[in-house]
Amino acid sequence: MRIVIAEDLFLLRDGLIRMLGAHGFEVAAAVDTGAGLLEAVDEHQPAAAVVDVRLPPTFTDEGLRAALEARRRVPGLPVLVLSQYVEPIYARELLADGTGGVGYLLKDRVFDSAQFAEALRRVADGGTAMDPEVISRLLARNAGDNDLRGLSPREREVLGLMAEGRSNAAIAQRMVITERAVAKHTSSIFSKFGLQPSDDDNRRVLAVLAYLGR
Amino acid sequence: MTGTARDSANLVAPREPRSWIGVRLVGSVRGLALIGVALAEAGLILALVSEVSLSVFVYPVLLIPPTLLAVRRLANVTRRLAGQWCGVRIPQPYRQYREPDPEAGAWCRFRQACGQLITEPATWRDLLWMTADPLLIWVLALLPFAVIGWGLEGVLMPAIWSPIVHAGGTYWYAFIPVNNEGTALLCLPLGLVFIALGVWITPLCLRWYGQAAYSMLSPSKEAALEQKVAQLSESRAEVVDTGAAEIRRIERDLHDGAQARLVAMGMTLSAAEQLLDQNPAAARALLLEARDASAKALTELRDLVRGIHPPVLADRGIGEAVRALAIDSPLRIRVTNELTGRPPAPVESATYFAVCELLANVSKHADARQVWIDLRYERGLLRVDVGDDGQGGADPSGGSGLRGIERRLSAFDGILAISSPPGGPTVATLELPCELSSPKTSSF
Secondary structure (H helix, E strand, O other), rough: OOOEEOOOHHHHHHHHOOOOHOOOEEEEEOOOOHHHHHHHHHOOOOOOEEEEEOOOOOOOOOOHHHHHHHHOOOOOEEEEEEEEEOOHHHHHHHHHOOOOOOOEEHHHHHHHHHHHHHHHHHOOOOOOOOOHHHHHHHHHHHHOOOHHHHHHHHHHHHHHHHOOOOOOOHHHHHOOOOHHHHHHHHHHHHHOOOOOOOOOHHHHHHHHHHHHHH | HHHHHHHHHHOOOOOOOOHHHHHHHHHHHHHHHHHHHHHHHHHHHHHHHHHOOHHHHHOHHHHHHHHHHHHHHHHHHHHHHHHHHEEEEEEEEOOOOOOOOOOHHHHHHHHHHHHHHHHHHHHHHHHHHHHHHHHHHHHHHHHHHHHHHHHHHHHHHHHHHHHHHHOOEEEEEEEEEOOOOHHHHHHHHHHHHHHHHHHHHHHHHHHHHHHHHHHHHHHOOHHHHHHHHHHHHHHHHHHHHHHHHHHHHHHHHHEEEEEHHHHHHHHHHHHHHOOOOOOOHHHHHHHHHHHHHHHHHHHHHHHHHHHOHHHHHHOOOHHHHHHHHHHHHOOEEEEEEEEEOOOOOOHHHHHHHHHHHHHHHHHHHHHOOOEEEEEEEEEOEEEEEEOOOOOOOOOOOOHHHHHHHHHHHHHOOEEEHHHHHOOOEEEEEEEEOOOOOOOOOOOO
């Protein structure tokens, strides 16, 4: 799978190239600016882009804006945005077009390379990968809502994992329960939230995120 | 009283009647109400004169300081009315007044109070104003009311002329000799003209009155400078203190948090290194532990940075940072951002933390369902309203949080005003003078 990386810190860029290479990704280009990312996307037509939020020259949210611009130019281009901190407002911007294929993770998540590679693969397949911290903040914000209080602890756990972007199979594996049990929990959550149930993992995740971020 | 708290009294716009005619009619009634002020002023002057002239009996002199303080309060009422009714904002000119020591004897307290009041130039200006003000009120404030009343008489003339004429013969209404129904009817249009005239001059008279009050009651240039200097040294001291305290907190957080974790991490790694050959399984466990410690250190550093300068604020400026706060908050918050550029970074930061504090107050005390935040820039002022539909009754003078906000803002000459009637809604308004820089142009 061909990807491009935009990261200005040499050590991290190098580490990412090595790690993703080890997990079977082919790094077509590694750049260090937002403008460079746009060029690399044009040139290499990658399956996904891994982008740091803070890039030169402004060292603000240059990377995020470049990622959004890249998705405007190549609709549906999967991007995984990395950051030293996560902000729900940025997650909302990434999710705004409602097509999925976005990830937003803390840089710490690269510590667990297998999980990170799995998240990138999920994003490249059109899924989502939201950092657990984004999700816990979204859940904390909605904690007072009656809908959320109506969930059982088990359902809440499923909701959290689903919002991170995981498939039913992955949730089942993670919680050590059967996939059927997960499906039961998700349909219960959807009916409590008054959402349209869907068999498509990806659409389900987006619906839940939209619900929590409303 | 500090400058911050003082200015805020006039900040929130008074509730004004909306319609054109309503404004003017209310205006003329206000003129009438000012007569109350005139009577009080005359009474105070009279009291003061009697106290001074009776000073041969010594004891009446003790009444002078309370009378002077009453003069001050009445002048403040006039200042407030000038702001609310005449649209002329008059700041208070006084230096800080320290209450005399209640433990001390009567004469000692008298000396302390008189010393402050008599050396205060504003006291003398107040007194001068109060001798002239009653006359001014009679002329400027009552004039429109009298003209309107006269007009009403003309309008009513067709109905009331006959008893008047029968009792006293020809009655002159302005230049019209009223002696029969025809001439009485002529008074009607003239009366309408008078009413229109009265209605027209009402706001003018009130504004003139406000300007006259401003010329006497506002701080003289010298007093304004003196106030400014006092305020600046106070806020400078506070800024220095806050800055030092903040640096100490950061140092402590780093020392107890990230630094300690890095030390532990180094120790774990060296233990893992020693175990690597003999016991790879244990070494692996230690390596995992070190990884977790590094993640925790990162989390702590992140929280620390968020407390110093929140990332969204640095990236996008105050408008988006407030929006991010709203998205992150359990409260339902509507944000309206009308800013077209960015204020300087220190102003943004002070505003941001003030809004954080206000939102924390709302979620703690207000029991609000809807919160709104408006950001605007008008006439050189960044203005932020934080309103909620909660139970109201917030006390602007109480609460160390609000004091903290005022302190933070005062370093930028900013002010905080709170309107919170019991039953709500509560609106807190921040105003900070600043320049906006043009928005950053995106490179994409």
